[in-house]
Amino acid sequence: xxxxxxxxxxxxxxxxxxxxxxxxxxxxxxxxxxxxxxxxxxxxxxxxxxxxxxxxxxxxxxxxxxxxxxxxxxxxxxxxxxxxxxxxxxxxxxxxxxxxxxxxxxxxxxxxxxxxxxxxxxxxxxxxxxxxxxxxxxxxxxxxxxxxxxxxxxxxxxxxxxxxxxxxxxxxxxxxxxxxxxxxxxxxxxxxxxxxxxxxxxxxxxxxxxxxxxxxxxxxxxxxxxxxxxxxxxxxxxxxxxxxxxxxxxxxxxxxxxxxxxxxxxxxxxxxxxxxxxxxxxxxxxxxxxxxxxxxxxxxxxxxxxxxxxxxxxxxxxxxxxxxxxxxxxxxxxxxxxxxxxxxxxxxxxxxxxxxxxxxxxxxxxxxxxxxxxxxxxxxxxxxxxxxxxxxxxxxxxxxxxxxxxxxxxxxxxxxxxxxxxxxxxxxxxxxxxxxxxxxxxxxxxxxxxxxxxxxxxxxxxxxxxxxxxxxxxxxxxxxxxxxxxxxxxxxxxxxxxxxxxxxxxxxxxxxxxxxxxxxxxxxxxxxxxxxxxxxxxxxxxxxxxxxxxxxxxxxxxxxxx
Amino acid sequence: xxxxxxxxxxxxxxxxxxxxxxxxxxxxxxxxxxxxxxxxxxxxxxxxxxxxxxxxxxxxxxxxxxxxxxxxxxxxxxxxxxxxxxxxxxxxxxxxxxxxxxxxxxxxxxxxxxxxxxxxxxxxxxxxxxxxxxxxxxxxxxxxxxxxxxxxxxxxxxxxxxxxxxxxxxxxxxxxxxxxxxxxxxxxxxxxxxxxxxxxxxxxxxxxxxxxxxxxxxxxxxxxxxxxxxxxxxxxxxxxxxxxxxxxxxxxxxxxxxxxxxxxxxxxxxxxxxxxxxxxxxxx
Ligand SMILES: Cc1ncc(C[n+]2csc(CCOP(=O)(O)OP(=O)(O)O)c2C)c(N)n1
Ligand code: SF4
Numbered sequence: 126x127x128x129x130x131x132x133x134x135x136x137x138x139x140x141x142x143x144x145x146x147x148x149x150x151x152x153x154x155x156x157x158x159x160x161x162x163x164x165x166x167x168x169x170x171x172x173x174x175x176x177x178x179x180x181x182x183x184x185x186x187x188x189x190x191x192x193x194x195x196x197x198x199x200x201x202x203x204x205x206x207x208x209x210x211x212x213x214x215x216x217x218x219x220x221x222x223x224x225x226x227x228x229x230x231x232x233x234x235x236x237x238x239x240x241x242x243x244x245x246x247x248x249x250x251x252x253x254x255x256x257x258x259x260x261x262x263x264x265x266x267x268x269x270x271x272x273x274x275x276x277x278x279x280x281x282x283x284x285x286x287x288x289x290x291x292x293x294x295x296x297x298x299x300x301x302x303x304x305x306x307x308x309x310x311x312x313x314x315x316x317x318x319x320x321x322x323x324x325x326x327x328x329x330x331x332x333x334x335x336x337x338x339x340x341x342x343x344x345x346x347x348x349x350x351x352x353x354x355x356x357x358x359x360x361x362x363x364x365x366x367x368x369x370x371x372x373x374x375x376x377x378x379x380x381x382x383x384x385x386x387x388x389x390x391x392x393x394x395x396x397x398x399x400x401x402x403x404x405x406x407x408x409x410x411x412x413x414x415x416x417x418x419x420x421x422x423x424x425x426x427x428x429x430x431x432x433x434x435x436x437x438x439x440x441x442x443x444x445x446x447x448x449x450x451x452x453x454x455x456x457x458x459x460x461x462x463x464x465x466x467x468x469x470x471x472x473x474x475x476x477x478x479x480x481x482x483x484x485x486x487x488x489x490x491x492x493x494x495x496x497x498x499x500x501x502x503x504x505x506x507x508x509x510x511x512x513x514x515x516x517x518x519x520x521x522x523x524x525x526x527x528x529x530x531x532x533x534x535x536x537x538x539x540x541x542x543x544x545x546x547x548x549x550x551x552x553x554x555x556x557x558x559x560x561x562x563x564x565x566x567x568x569x570x571x572x573x574x575x576x577x578x579x580x581x582x583x584x585x586x587x588x589x590x591x592x593x594x595x596x597x598x599x600x601x602x603x604x605x606x607x608x609x610x611x612x613x614x615x616x617x618x619x620x621x622x623x624x625x626x627x628x629x630x631x632x633x634x635x636x637x638x639x640x641x642x643x644x645x646x647x648x649x650x651x652x653x654x655x656x657x658x659x660x661x662x663x664x665x666x667x668x669x670x671x672x673x674x675x676x677x678x679x680x681x682x683x684x685x686x687x
Numbered sequence: 688x689x690x691x692x693x694x695x696x697x698x699x700x701x702x703x704x705x706x707x708x709x710x711x712x713x714x715x716x717x718x719x720x721x722x723x724x725x726x727x728x729x730x731x732x733x734x735x736x737x738x739x740x741x742x743x744x745x746x747x748x749x750x751x752x753x754x755x756x757x758x759x760x761x762x763x764x765x766x767x768x769x770x771x772x773x774x775x776x777x778x779x780x781x782x783x784x785x786x787x788x789x790x791x792x793x794x795x796x797x798x799x800x801x802x803x804x805x806x807x808x809x810x811x812x813x814x815x816x817x818x819x820x821x822x823x824x825x826x827x828x829x830x831x832x833x834x835x836x837x838x839x840x841x842x843x844x845x846x847x848x849x850x851x852x853x854x855x856x857x858x859x860x861x862x863x864x865x866x867x868x869x870x871x872x873x874x875x876x877x878x879x880x881x882x883x884x885x886x887x888x889x890x891x892x893x894x895x896x897x898x899x900x901x902x903x904x905x906x907x908x909x910x911x912x913x914x915x916x917x918x919x920x921x922x923x924x925x926x927x928x929x930x931x932x933x934x935x936x937x938x939x940x941x942x943x944x945x946x947x948x949x950x951x952x953x954x955x956x957x958x959x960x961x962x963x964x965x966x967x968x969x970x971x
Contacts, residue, residue, distance in 0.1 A: 153971075309967060309970040309971065310970050310971070311970040315969075315970065319963060319966060319967075322962070322963045322966065323960040323962075323963045324958070324960070325958030325959075325960075327767060327953040327954075327956070328763060328766070328767050328953070330763070347966065348945075348947060349946070349947045350947075351947075351962070352947045352948065352949075352953075352956065353947070353953065354766055354767065354945055354947075354948070354953075356762075356766070358759070358792075359788055359789065359791070359792035360788060362756060362759070362789075363756075363758075363759040363788070363789055363792070364759075366752065366753070366756045366759035366760045366763070367759040367760065367762055367763035368763060369752070369759075369760050369763065370732070370750065370759060370760025370761060370762060370763025370764040370765075371763035371764060371766070371767045372763075373750050373760065373763075373764055374763070374764040374767045374768045374771070374952070374953075374954060375767075375768075375952070375954035376767045376953045376954050377958070378763070392753055393753060393756070396752060396753055396756075400750075400752075456960070486967070487967065489960050489961050489963065489964060490961070492960035493960075494958050494960070525768075525954055526727065526730045526748035526764070526768075526771060527727050527728060527730075527748070527768065527770060527771055527952075528727075529727060530727060531726075531727065532727060533726050533727055533746060533747055533748045533749070534748050534749075535742065535743075535748065535749040535751075536749070536750050536751065537743075537749075537751040538735070538751055538752055538753055539751065545749070545751075546696075546743050547701075547740065547743055547751075
């Protein structure tokens with residue numbers, strides 16, 4: 126059993142605080158939690174909401190149907206009442222017209238808060254919701270204590286939490302609480318930032334752009350402790366070029382942005398390609414083109430990322446499937462960039478970036494740093510150092526400036542010879558292109574095949590990539606419960622495209638359905654162009670909102686399994 | 688082999704015979720030599736253009752990046768490695784045109800880098816279009832009726848933005864230029880050295896001759912700590928063109944603002960994935 130709380134109001138009403146306190150409290154109590162955020166690109170006003178889905182075990186995405194609607198204003202009700210379940214409850218402050226059709230819990234929150242501290246108004250509601258769920262408040266009091274540094278604010282919030290709790294009635298009973306001591310409660314952006322820290326990122330530069338900014342915020346908060354540098358650049362072009370300079374100097378470097386920023390970085394991704402400078406670039410996708418929908422989600426930058434710069438050079442594109450994967454994939458991206466001396470683009474999106482959920486504790490002991498940088502011990506043997514020495518596998522010895530006592534390191538955006546000096550001869554050009562492209566042989570051996578869920582005798586194969594993972598998994602479960610035989614392939618490595626598993630699974634009698642958060646079926650195009658796999662159906666969504674599991678389930682039944 | 692020869696590489700250049708880039712290279716090699724900087728200790732960052740090819744003709748570490756983007760990688764390298772002497776070399780088009788935004792913000796940061804602008808008042812590599820410093824009225828294949836915008840005054844711009852070292856040199860005054868380069872490198876902070884460098888192929892107005900008749904050195908008793916005087920001097924252009932250090936001031940450098948950094952290059956700091964363990968508590 127699971128339960129869905131939706132909290133709606135306008136920007137500036139403190140939805141995020143409710144989400145954090147309630148989410149963390151429920152997580153600590155041992156529930157499986159999935160929170161998603163839907164907000165407008167404005168600082169005050171508008172209509173925003175967060176969803177908190179609670180349950181046990183396999184909650185892997187958001188749900189549409191609402192059990193508890195916490196309405197911070199009138200609009201919250203008009204916008205969401207259609208999703209309220211029959212036995213759903215609205216918690217609000219005040220009366221509304223035609224209340225007979227809803228179960229209402231009217232909490233005089235404003236009045237209560239004004240007597241204590243009007244700034245802590247929302248905590249009254251948090252208390253009320255906990256009561257509605259028939260839970261205790263001890264854990265919430267602890268979370269409040271940690272959340273507010275100001276003593277007075279701490280106390281006022283605790284008082285108001287208790288008040289709110291008293292004013293509501295218990296309505297729901299939740300599944301039995303599980304032990305989740307071995308779990309973390311983390312959002313996609315933080316997971317990427319943490320993965321970068323584990324990988325030893327020493328320089329990060331970016332220009333703020335929603336929904337990627339959370340990555341910079343987390344890294345900036347840790348820079349002192351880690352002794353690393355985070356710099357807000359004057360624009361995206363500066364950001365990526367600064368990181369390239371840092372990478373040239375031998376350290377691990379990363380930048381993050383969203384589509385428009387990535388477009389500005391395009392030429393510089395090519396610079397990383399031709400200079401063979403390792404670099405990790407995170408694109409937290411939002412709907413485009415141009416400014417698009419700044420705070421909403423889409424998987425619209427796949428083909429752009431793959432074809433990001435003029436000319437031809439090897440690069441990798443990886444799209445993490447959830448916050449657990451995002452950590453490991455970011456770590457891996459640094460290793461791949463470093464080992465193969467090329468740019469790696471991580472494709473996240475607003476849905477993943479702004480969703481917080483339970484994941485398994487990261488296994489830090491499993492992480493191993495891999496690099497192609499020559500060690501200081503080895504450095505003595507390089508007498509006639511050539512940055513772009515032609516080698517068997519295309520990977521040249523990489524030194525950083527100042528590392529070799531008598532040698533210099535020269536990198537060049539022009540086509541160059543083994544020394545890094547400009548060349549224009551036909552053969553030198555071909556040789557250098559061949560050298561760079563040769564790396565793909567080894568890269569292909571490193572590709573992660575898509576994860577497969579299913580058995581031998583499937584009738585339908587759903588294919589997805591990146592963040593649609595959780596919702597598709599839920600849809601598959603629902604379809605299986607109805608007796609359908611459904612397989613699911615979840616891709617994270619997108620470029621180069623791993624081909625073994627998908628080719629093996631697809632047989633002529635299986636219907637292939639590609640599910641994507643974009644309007645043109647970009648991954649389906651890739652499957653067709655690269656592997657000759659034709660999809661029987663493309664389930665697309667491009668209204669800026671993420672899929673829910675039930676939605677995919679229903680669309681499968683209406684549009685595919687007719 | 689003379690001492691300066693250690694900096695020479697690839698003597699067959701793509702520069703036109705008689706180009707002002709040749710004496711500039713000589714002055715640079717001389718300055719590095721006199722400062723006792725060995726090739727591995729120096730890194731030059733360039734953009735794109737004839738000037739930016741310099742690092743192929745001088746033997747130090749080099750990062751030949753993109754048009755207009757010479758400064759950001761220099762900042763990135765310098766901040767993670769305090770032991771490198773970092774120079775930026777680029778044309779007037781690359782620095783003040785395509786790279787204008789980086790130029791502005793770089794001054795605000797005041798990183799410890801030396802910026803040599805080969806100012807030939809023209810786009811050389813793309814064959815003679817106007818640059819931001821080309822004189823008003825000059826005709827080109829594109830500006831057929833003469834350039835319609837006022838030229839940018841880099842000295843005044845840098846001063847007004849608060850640059851900590853602002854100077855102008857001229858390739859026709861090689862010894863003077865060498866000394867200026869040395870001072871710029873020795874300056875702790877961002878040093879802009881705008882260098883008048885005739886383009887013999889495309890700029891038929893600002894020739895060696897033209898500069899020789901106008902250029903004069905700032906007097907020995909010129910006080911380079913006087914900001915207002917510097918601004919006034921920066922306005923001189925035309926019949927009289929001053930060269931020398933206009934202004935110099937010690938300021939906090941970019942790296943000083945990161946209290947977490949010490950004198951060691953960050954590349955020497957070990958990477959340990961287990962180091963993030965305490966951060967996991969943020970998500971409990
Ligand atoms: C993004 C981009 N735009 C345009 C060019 C073409 N381009 C190369 S060099 C140059 C101008 C160079 O002028 P300047 O910086 O003054 O250097 P010079 O050649 O005169 O030394 C231009 C426009 C380019 N390489 N990249
Ligand atoms: S085009 Fe002008 S600046 Fe370029 S090499 Fe020739 S003379 Fe020098």
